[in-house]
Amino acid sequence: MAEEKETKSIDQVTVEMIEKAAQDGVRVVFSRAETTKPCPIGAEGSCCSICAMGPCRVPLPKGKEETPEEKKKRTGVCGATAETIAARNFLRKIAAGAAAHGDHGRRVVEAFLLAARGEAPEFQIKDEQKLLQLALDLGIDIGDRSNNEIAVDIGETLIKEFGKQEGELLFLKRAPLKRQEIWRQQGVAPRGIDREVVEAMHRTHMGVDQDYQNLLKQGARAALADGWGGSMIATELQDILFGTPAPVYSQINLGVLKPDEVNLIIHGHEPQLAEMLAVVAQDAELVAYAKSKGAKGINLAGMCCTANEILMRHGVPIAGNFLQQELAIVTGAVEAMVVDVQCIMQGLVDVASCFHTKIITTDHRAKMEGATHMEFDDRHATESARAIIRAAIDNFPNRSQNVRIPDNRTGLIAGFSHETINYLLGGVFRASYRPLNDNIINGRIRGVAGVVGCNNVRVTHDNAHVIMVKELIKNDVLVLQTGCAAMACAKAGLLVPEAAAQYAGEGLASVCEAVGIPPVLHLGACIDNSRILIAATAMVKDGGLGDDLSDLPAAGAAPEWMSEKAISIGQYFVSSGVFTVFGVNWPTLGSKKVTDFLFKDMEDLYGGMWAFEPDPIKAAKLMIEQIDKKRKALGIDKARERVLYDMEMRRELEAA
Amino acid sequence: MDYKVEEKSAPGRDKVEVLGATFEEGRPEVGGEAGKWRQKLGTREEKLKYLQTGERYWYSKEWFGSEKRKNPA
Numbered sequence: 001m002a003e004e005k006e007t008k009s010i011d012q013v014t015v016e017m018i019e020k021a022a023q024d025g026v027r028v029v030f031s032r033a034e035t036t037k038p039c040p041i042g043a044e045g046s047c048c049s050i051c052a053m054g055p056c057r058v059p060l061p062k063g064k065e066e067t068p069e070e071k072k073k074r075t076g077v078c079g080a081t082a083e084t085i086a087a088r089n090f091l092r093k094i095a096a097g098a099a100a101h102g103d104h105g106r107r108v109v110e111a112f113l114l115a116a117r118g119e120a121p122e123f124q125i126k127d128e129q130k131l132l133q134l135a136l137d138l139g140i141d142i143g144d145r146s147n148n149e150i151a152v153d154i155g156e157t158l159i160k161e162f163g164k165q166e167g168e169l170l171f172l173k174r175a176p177l178k179r180q181e182i183w184r185q186q187g188v189a190p191r192g193i194d195r196e197v198v199e200a201m202h203r204t205h206m207g208v209d210q211d212y213q214n215l216l217k218q219g220a221r222a223a224l225a226d227g228w229g230g231s232m233i234a235t236e237l238q239d240i241l242f243g244t245p246a247p248v249y250s251q252i253n254l255g256v257l258k259p260d261e262v263n264l265i266i267h268g269h270e271p272q273l274a275e276m277l278a279v280v281a282q283d284a285e286l287v288a289y290a291k292s293k294g295a296k297g298i299n300l301a302g303m304c305c306t307a308n309e310i311l312m313r314h315g316v317p318i319a320g321n322f323l324q325q326e327l328a329i330v331t332g333a334v335e336a337m338v339v340d341v342q343c344i345m346q347g348l349v350d351v352a353s354c355f356h357t358k359i360i361t362t363d364h365r366a367k368m369e370g371a372t373h374m375e376f377d378d379r380h381a382t383e384s385a386r387a388i389i390r391a392a393i394d395n396f397p398n399r400s401q402n403v404r405i406p407d408n409r410t411g412l413i414a415g416f417s418h419e420t421i422n423y424l425l426g427g428v429f430r431a432s433y434r435p436l437n438d439n440i441i442n443g444r445i446r447g448v449a450g451v452v453g454c455n456n457v458r459v460t461h462d463n464a465h466v467i468m469v470k471e472l473i474k475n476d477v478l479v480l481q482t483g484c485a486a487m488a489c490a491k492a493g494l495l496v497p498e499a500a501a502q503y504a505g506e507g508l509a510s511v512c513e514a515v516g517i518p519p520v521l522h523l524g525a526c527i528d529n530s531r532i533l534i535a536a537t538a539m540v541k542d543g544g545l546g547d548d549l550s551d552l553p554a555a556g557a558a559p560e561w562m563s564e565k566a567i568s569i570g571q572y573f574v575s576s577g578v579f580t581v582f583g584v585n586w587p588t589l590g591s592k593k594v595t596d597f598l599f600k601d602m603e604d605l606y607g608g609m610w611a612f613e614p615d616p617i618k619a620a621k622l623m624i625e626q627i628d629k630k631r632k633a634l635g636i637d638k639a640r641e642r643v644l645y646d647m648e649m650r651r652e653l654e655a656a
Numbered sequence: 657m658d659y660k661v662e663e664k665s666a667p668g669r670d671k672v673e674v675l676g677a678t679f680e681e682g683r684p685e686v687g688g689e690a691g692k693w694r695q696k697l698g699t700r701e702e703k704l705k706y707l708q709t710g711e712r713y714w715y716s717k718e719w720f721g722s723e724k725r726k727n728p729a
Contacts, residue, residue, distance in 0.1 A: 128700065129703040129706065132700065132703055132704055132707060137714070142700075142704070174714065176722070177723050244694060419711075420693070422710055428696055428697070428710070429709075432710075541713035542713065542721045542722070543721035543722045543725070546722065547722045
């Protein structure tokens with residue numbers, strides 16, 4: 001476990017609101033964490049609770065080397081070894097994470113099909129270009145067919161990816177050819193998204209798969225079904241329905257709440273409702289209704305990854321990241337918090353009961369005791385969104401005098417999809433990753449890092465993200481971010497072009513200045529980590545940086561990870577050939593063999609491996625070491641003499 | 657117009673004076689159209705053509721890179 005943290009957050013707004021919560025006598029995640037300590041045996045993956053003969057606890061002895069005899073006795077009552085138990089627990093985390101992203105993807109396909117068939121008239125095809133792109137990917141006829149006809153075929157093809165029993169997921173073909181070969185050689189090319197999750201659950205049932213390497217192989221397969229399956233499907237179809245993100249300026253932190261307007265926070269992950277709320281919140285009739293209740297208008301703000309979705313496409317400001325969800329209510333200025341799925345703390349209802357805030361659940365899969373349920377219906381999206389906003393407006397007169405909105409918000413630029421990065425580097429005439437690759441080869445940019453993931457109350461809020469990212473950009477590593485990690489760095493002012501001059505190394509800063517981009521690029525929600533896979537693939541295919549994702553001078557990290565989704569994301573990065581380091585704690589430390597397999601042997605199989613380092617500076621150094629290792633293997637670790645070839649020298653070269 | 661002169665360091669020389677910015681510093685407008693580059697592509701033909709050039713790694717054979725080398729390794 002990481003050492004006890006010294007402060008709760010590096011974000012002064014968060015600290016101020018934690019203090020207000022204490023003054024108001026409200027329990028929030030930060031205070032609950034003081035009384036509820038993590039179970040040390042569960043944290044290292046040494047607790048098996050999959051049958052009623054247990055739970056069996058098989059912790060690694062502390063402070064001494066284990067003898068072979070002691071190791072032999074360290075089993076569950078069924079004889080399951082610490083290896084089997086740790087690997088099963090790890091695989092179950094991957095399965096849960098892949099299921100979360102997969103089910104998100106399925107819901108998006110369902111909404112997409114409704115829109116394509118004209119059964120959800122409020123949703124339209126917004127990005128024809130992306131639609132055509134997917135039609136080409138999936139071999140769907142374009143011709144003179146209407147967008148909706150093409151979309152129906154795309155939706156019907158992709159919905160089958162979830163229940164497919166044989167073959168391979170269709171998006172695997174987007175990966176570099178060498179990577180596809182590695183997956184086939186290792187037997188981990190996923191068949192269907194649901195199949196891999198179900199098989200993972202079966203294999204971790206009592207008395208099934210008891211070979212830790214075989215369990216972890218299924219982990220690789222299920223995770224790939226997430227990254228190159230469920231997550232990628234969700235991202236691509238969301239782009240078609242709501243628009244592919246392009247750079248947009250906005251603001252972040254609880255200071256985006258407005259004292260004289262109806263504040264409505266949308267929290268969760270799926271963008272359909274959020275998109276509709278973003279549109280309907282500007283409706284003149286609703287604004288007039290808000291004014292009739294004494295408010296000056298309607299202020300929509302995002303929380304967690306839904307925030308990223310509507311930030312990327314509409315510039316809707318972000319109230320905060322995962323650990324700030326309850327604190328938004330503590331301001332006393334939130335009329336309603338609308339939630340859908342994933343990362344929603346049950347503590348919200350208890351916190352809301354101390355204020356006037358309504359917690360509104362909107363999805364049948366995620367209800368909360370004590371909350372108001374208002375089901376969101378894709379078929380009647382506007383109607384659903386209007387009803388929710390009306391409920392928030394009706395609650396405005398109930399706001400008490402106990403309101404404190406911190407006067408603090410930071411500017412950021414988001415909206416860096418793969419398509420937009422490609423465009424920014426070459427324009428419409430010759431969009432390309434060539435300038436990026438050239439600058440990596442010439443050393444101005446040392447490498448690329450994906451720093452993603454959650455917040456975790458067991459470490460100082462936002463601290464590891466910001467320290468790690470500052471260290472990386474100082475060393476000329478271009479950083480790609482998603483999720484709550486991006487929000488942490490946005491609050492620290494790293495997501496604006498000016499940050500390059502202030503924090504980045506000379507080489508990276510010069511490239512950022514030339515292109516006009518921040519040194520830290522915000523690619524979207526956690527589901528959009530699939531954008532990083534595609535951007536990395538484009539770098540490989542463009543040439544000069546090897547033949548495979550594992551050849552790239554690149555690394556991944558989730559320094560404040562918390563959810564099972566993060567483990568699934570990390571595993572699909574590793575299985576795609578990327579060195580990936582996690583902070584906070586590591587869930588297989590109870591088995592040295594399993595941990596060694598993940599941290600060492602996986603590199604031989606997939607070209608990528610896991611690492612664990614809670615210190616963000618040390619973790620950044622591990623990433624830079626890995627980047628340098630790849631640069632050396634590519635032969636781009638040393639500056640080369642530049643030679644201007646004349647015609648005679650060229651002829652000699654061609655004759656050779 | 658009042659021109660601003662800035663002092664900057666130059667490679668191999670002492671500090672030099674250069675003409676500073678002649679534009680006003682600004683902030684992008686929230687919700688503005690700046691950056692919305694995809695609208696530049698109007699027709700379906702233009703979009704398909706762009707896919708063949710911009711996204712050539714996947715949708716064209718007219719490119720060279722790691723999987724299609726000009727000079728095979």
